[in-house]
Amino acid sequence: MNRNKNISSVREWKGAELAGCWLLRFSLILVLFILGFIIYDLVSKGLEVINWEFLSDSPRVGMTEGGILPAIIGTFYVTLITIAFAVPFGVAAAIYLNEYAVQGRITRLVRMALRNLAGVPSIVFGLFGMAVFVKLFGFGPSLIAAGFTLGLLTLPVTVTAAEEALSTVPRSYREGSFALGATRWQVVRTVVLPRAMPGILTGTILGLARAAGETAPILATGAAFFLPYLPDSVFSQFMALPYHLFIMSTQHHDIAAVRPIAYGTALVLVVLVFFLNLVAVVLRRRFRSRAAKGL
Amino acid sequence: MMMQIVNTLKNENKLHPPLTNNSSEESALTGKDHFEVKVENLQFFYGRKQALFDINIEAQEKGVTALIGPSGCGKTTFLRVLNRMNDLVTDTHLEGRVCIQGRDIYDPATDVVELRKRVGMVFQQPNPFPKSIFDNIAYGPRIHGEKNKNRLSEIVEKSLQGAALWDEVKDRLYDPALSLSGGQQQRLCIARVLAVQPKILLMDEPTSAVDPIATQRIEDLVRELCRDYTIIIVTHNMQQAARISDYTGFFLQGELIEWGETSRIFTRPRDQRTEDYITGRFG
Numbered sequence: 001m002n003r004n005k006n007i008s009s010v011r012e013w014k015g016a017e018l019a020g021c022w023l024l025r026f027s028l029i030l031v032l033f034i035l036g037f038i039i040y041d042l043v044s045k046g047l048e049v050i051n052w053e054f055l056s057d058s059p060r061v062g063m064t065e066g067g068i069l070p071a072i073i074g075t076f077y078v079t080l081i082t083i084a085f086a087v088p089f090g091v092a093a094a095i096y097l098n099e100y101a102v103q104g105r106i107t108r109l110v111r112m113a114l115r116n117l118a119g120v121p122s123i124v125f126g127l128f129g130m131a132v133f134v135k136l137f138g139f140g141p142s143l144i145a146a147g148f149t150l151g152l153l154t155l156p157v158t159v160t161a162a163e164e165a166l167s168t169v170p171r172s173y174r175e176g177s178f179a180l181g182a183t184r185w186q187v188v189r190t191v192v193l194p195r196a197m198p199g200i201l202t203g204t205i206l207g208l209a210r211a212a213g214e215t216a217p218i219l220a221t222g223a224a225f226f227l228p229y230l231p232d233s234v235f236s237q238f239m240a241l242p243y244h245l246f247i248m249s250t251q252h253h254d255i256a257a258v259r260p261i262a263y264g265t266a267l268v269l270v271v272l273v274f275f276l277n278l279v280a281v282v283l284r285r286r287f288r289s290r291a292a293k294g295l
Numbered sequence: 296m297m298m299q300i301v302n303t304l305k306n307e308n309k310l311h312p313p314l315t316n317n318s319s320e321e322s323a324l325t326g327k328d329h330f331e332v333k334v335e336n337l338q339f340f341y342g343r344k345q346a347l348f349d350i351n352i353e354a355q356e357k358g359v360t361a362l363i364g365p366s367g368c369g370k371t372t373f374l375r376v377l378n379r380m381n382d383l384v385t386d387t388h389l390e391g392r393v394c395i396q397g398r399d400i401y402d403p404a405t406d407v408v409e410l411r412k413r414v415g416m417v418f419q420q421p422n423p424f425p426k427s428i429f430d431n432i433a434y435g436p437r438i439h440g441e442k443n444k445n446r447l448s449e450i451v452e453k454s455l456q457g458a459a460l461w462d463e464v465k466d467r468l469y470d471p472a473l474s475l476s477g478g479q480q481q482r483l484c485i486a487r488v489l490a491v492q493p494k495i496l497l498m499d500e501p502t503s504a505v506d507p508i509a510t511q512r513i514e515d516l517v518r519e520l521c522r523d524y525t526i527i528i529v530t531h532n533m534q535q536a537a538r539i540s541d542y543t544g545f546f547l548q549g550e551l552i553e554w555g556e557t558s559r560i561f562t563r564p565r566d567q568r569t570e571d572y573i574t575g576r577f578g
Contacts, residue, residue: 102385103385104385170422172418172420172422173422173424173425174383175380175383175418175422176418176422176423176424176484176487177424177434177438178380178383178411179378179380179411179415179416179418179488180411180412180415180434180435180438180487180488180491181408181409181410181411181412181435181438181439181491182408182438183408183438186438190434190438191424194425195425291425
């Protein structure tokens with residue numbers, strides 16, 4: 001009797017298990033469906049406007065015709081400045097936090113602050129950038145002000161990713177190096193950094209991919225509605241893909257007419273971000289296979 | 296009792312005077328005979344927890360001192376006191392004196408980098424860097440400023456010969472060190488330490504992660520190396536201690552229960568606990 005009862009309860013539990021499994025599966029399918037739908041929508045409507053002229057020409061006739069070259073170039077430049085700002089500071093801060101700082105309450109507090117900083121809405125970064133870089137430092141609305149602002153936005157991500165990569169380097173490597181009489185910096189430079197580099201690079205690129213698609217931080221710090229020329233210095237204003245997309249979809253005087261251009265812009269932006277992610281994946285693969293060979 | 300042992304050791308030492316000249320400086324500083332390592336009243340703490348209690352031990356130049364005892368008895372902690380590896384662990388401190396070649400290594404003026412050059416360490420798990428065999432051996436000399444390629448090649452060859460690995464790897468010096476077998480990796484780690492020309496070698500259970508044949512080779516190597524280096528080896532294997540060491544110290548729960556000539560410790564231990572451990576009654 002008892003035994004039968006047990007078996008039936010197992011069976012019931014199995015049914016619940018099965019239902020749970022389907023629920024999980026359905027959630028995944030839903031996520032994939034949304035992603036697939038966005039990509040389908042973008043490609044089906046954006047692909048037709050993309051041609052060489054679209055990628056190599058400036059907007060013409062009140063931005064109803066022509067291409068998006070200035071926005072591509074602007075996004076490219078601003079991303080370069082973001083890299084120049086966020087990567088050195090982010091990696092250096094991570095090295096200090098993970099290799100030098102005495103671990104304790106303060107480092108825990110710093111890590112918590114970083115995680116919170118990563119959650120600060122990007123518009124807040126944008127306004128901060130305007131107050132500090134545009135006004136206080138007197139850069140004016142410019143590539144450099146926008147690049148620094150995006151850099152600030154990326155910093156917490158970069159620091160966290162870099163620190164995670166550093167902390168995965170086995171302790172035995174550090175000890176082996178210290179035991180040979182290496183100074184702390186020598187340990188970091190010759191053993192820890194080479195080993196952590198793939199993780200640092202991947203994390204950084206993922207952070208950049210996010211920054212490249214941000215609109216709010218550049219809105220107030222240097223992105224322009226329309227410019228008849230390309231930026232010629234770091235103090236120039238610039239056009240950028242995400243901002244251009246925002247304008248074409250909400251601010252243009254004839255939104256319906258420029259809808260295809262907006263779709264094209266969105267597709268280019270998504271492809272760009274996808275490409276950055278791809279680079280991160282490829283780099284990680286290459287470093288992994290090198291690590292597997294032990295070099 | 297301790298003094299008696301020390302005295303017998305001293306008398307023996309006079310028959311074989313040490314070869315290097317830094318011992319004269321040592322005796323001038325300490326007023327004692329040629330002890331490479333001399334530990335007095337060492338207390339060691341992790342935070343508030345005391346891990347070593349009143350350790351007194353001496354080791355003369357050259358020869359092998361084995362430290363035995365059950366897991367967690369403090370032998371590894373003690374070993375890591377000798378090259379200040381415990382500095383890397385936060386919230387540790389110690390009391391007492393630890394002198395190496397006559398100098399108190401916990402004196403604030405001590406150059407830790409220089410200390411670790413003199414006192415090399417081989418770890419329990421072979422830990423070659425993910426670099427080539429050559430670069431592993433050249434690592435130490437390079438960080439200490441050696442750039443000359445010929446000099447480096449020379450050091451690499453000599454160190455690998457010193458660790459009895461040269462013949463096995465001379466044709467593939469630029470292969471990844473991690474492609475070697477576990478036993479070879481451990482000898483590579485020994486070679487890597489030899490390359491910075493230490494005086495003292497600390498070995499922390501160097502054979503616990505390798506197979507019996509590799510263990511045999513490493514034991515032979517230890518016997519070979521102790522002609523030129525002072526070796527202090529931690530082992531959980533009593534037979535190993537008996538085979539390769541000249542002196543043995545027995546640790547139990549953070550105390551050094553007894554130490555002396557290996558033959559004496561294993562045949563006529565003076566402490567009941569040592570006898571119990573050696574005869575396998577616990578541990």
